[in-house]
Amino acid sequence: MTSIFEEQMLALLPKLRRLARSLARDAADADDLCQQAVERALKARAQWQEGTRLDAWMYRIMRNLWIDETRARTRRAITFVPEEDGVNVGDDGETAAENHVAAGEIDRAMSSLPDEQREVIALVLVEGLAYREAADILDIPIGTLTSRLVRGRQALLRKLEAAA
Amino acid sequence: MTIDEEMLVAYADDELDELTRARVERAVAESPALRVRLELHQNLRTRIAAHYGPVTDEPVPAHLAALLRPEKPEATVIPFPARAKSSRIPAWSGFAAVAASLAVGMVAGQMVLPGNKNVAEHRGILVARGPLADALDEQLASNQAGASIRIGISFRNTAGEFCRTYNTQALSGIACKGELGWQLPVTKSAQTRSAGKTYRQAGSADEWIMTAAAGMMRGEPLDALEEKTAREKHWQ
Numbered sequence: 001m002t003s004i005f006e007e008q009m010l011a012l013l014p015k016l017r018r019l020a021r022s023l024a025r026d027a028a029d030a031d032d033l034c035q036q037a038v039e040r041a042l043k044a045r046a047q048w049q050e051g052t053r054l055d056a057w058m059y060r061i062m063r064n065l066w067i068d069e070t071r072a073r074t075r076r077a078i079t080f081v082p083e084e085d086g087v088n089v090g091d092d093g094e095t096a097a098e099n100h101v102a103a104g105e106i107d108r109a110m111s112s113l114p115d116e117q118r119e120v121i122a123l124v125l126v127e128g129l130a131y132r133e134a135a136d137i138l139d140i141p142i143g144t145l146t147s148r149l150v151r152g153r154q155a156l157l158r159k160l161e162a163a164a
Numbered sequence: 165m166t167i168d169e170e171m172l173v174a175y176a177d178d179e180l181d182e183l184t185r186a187r188v189e190r191a192v193a194e195s196p197a198l199r200v201r202l203e204l205h206q207n208l209r210t211r212i213a214a215h216y217g218p219v220t221d222e223p224v225p226a227h228l229a230a231l232l233r234p235e236k237p238e239a240t241v242i243p244f245p246a247r248a249k250s251s252r253i254p255a256w257s258g259f260a261a262v263a264a265s266l267a268v269g270m271v272a273g274q275m276v277l278p279g280n281k282n283v284a285e286h287r288g289i290l291v292a293r294g295p296l297a298d299a300l301d302e303q304l305a306s307n308q309a310g311a312s313i314r315i316g317i318s319f320r321n322t323a324g325e326f327c328r329t330y331n332t333q334a335l336s337g338i339a340c341k342g343e344l345g346w347q348l349p350v351t352k353s354a355q356t357r358s359a360g361k362t363y364r365q366a367g368s369a370d371e372w373i374m375t376a377a378a379g380m381m382r383g384e385p386l387d388a389l390e391e392k393t394a395r396e397k398h399w400q
Contacts, residue, residue, distance in 0.1 A: 010232050010233065013229065014222075017220070017224065018220050021219045038231050038232065039231065042231065042232075104215070121212070125208070126216045130179065131177070146170055150173050157208060
């Protein structure tokens with residue numbers, strides 16, 4: 001028998017994968033992020049209270065993991081090689097080609113956003129959360145959320161217009 | 165009063181109270197520049213939602229699901245989460261009757277459909293014509309026995325326009341009643357059809373369109389009575 005927790009988590013996986021895809025660099029990184037989030041949630045399941053929103057709790061876990069990973073990657077990149085030079089190390093040609101095809105202009109525009117704008121766009125435009133819900137997940141005042149959202153939207157419009 | 169970008173964005177995201185909405189609508193009605201800006205933000209929302217939405221259609225990788233189902237590690241397919249809105253969505257087997265292999269999602273007039281009797285391109289925007297336009301005008305989701313074009317749900321988008329999900333043999337998507345008639349902001353093309361009289365179920369097309377619809381929708385889908393009233397008012 002699976003518990004309510006596992007059942008709800010299973011039902012949530014498609015949405016978690018969608019959020020991860022809008023945060024991470026590519027599909028492989030996104031599923032890694034998803035896996036880490038599920039593993040962390042299983043460890044911390046005692047902290048989730050039945051009857052409260054599992055999705056908001058999971059979004060928060062995933063977002064925090066993503067921020068940790070992004071910061072660690074930035075540190076590594078600064079210490080060793082510029083990120084552009086490092087990105088495709090270890091890829092075989094096929095993977096690189098797939099990534100290239102998969103990276104549409106929206107993916108490129110999203111990944112060019114500063115993290116603080118990207119996470120806001122991901123929660124509001126991709127996951128469809130209300131401003132209040134997104135601000136709670138990110139632990140920021142709603143005014144901060146709306147100003148990041150406006151700047152993120154403006155940046156996306158500029159990039160997509162430039163790409164069109 | 166002046167309408168700043170933040171207010172336009174909040175309008176597009178359906179975050180304003182009724183009074184402020186009305187103010188924005190008045191200002192937009194008087195200013196073509198504001199209207200263009202608002203449409204950019206509305207289209208951006210639709211486009212982003214439609215781009216990432218299909219991820220929820222993909223089968224969840226087995227190793228992910230297995231983390232939550234240790235006793236059945238082979239399981240790869242999981243049910244989609246029940247939608248809060250599903251009680252208002254009619255059981256429209258027709259919409260699931262899309263062709264099996266769906267290719268090429270697209271948004272806002274980037275696809276050309278030569279010779280398609282249902283779709284035309286107008287100033288760079290895809291619009292419905294012919295049988296599809298007729299079905300969108302007339303057909304009620306509650307009464308479409310024998311119709312070859314199926315209508316799914318009807319709803320208002322964040323711009324206040326009426327929108328309806330549809331599928332024809334070759335296409336499924338969302339149509340919204342705008343200045344040019346039934347504009348087609350979200351379209352999915354069926355590349356191949358199953359042979360024979362019956363279509364194979366292509367539930368992923370439903371889910372894809374429904375995700376896009378959820379991103380565009382203000383409030384709930386129309387119920388049967390509201391749908392009928394909207395038709396009588398010509399979806400204005």
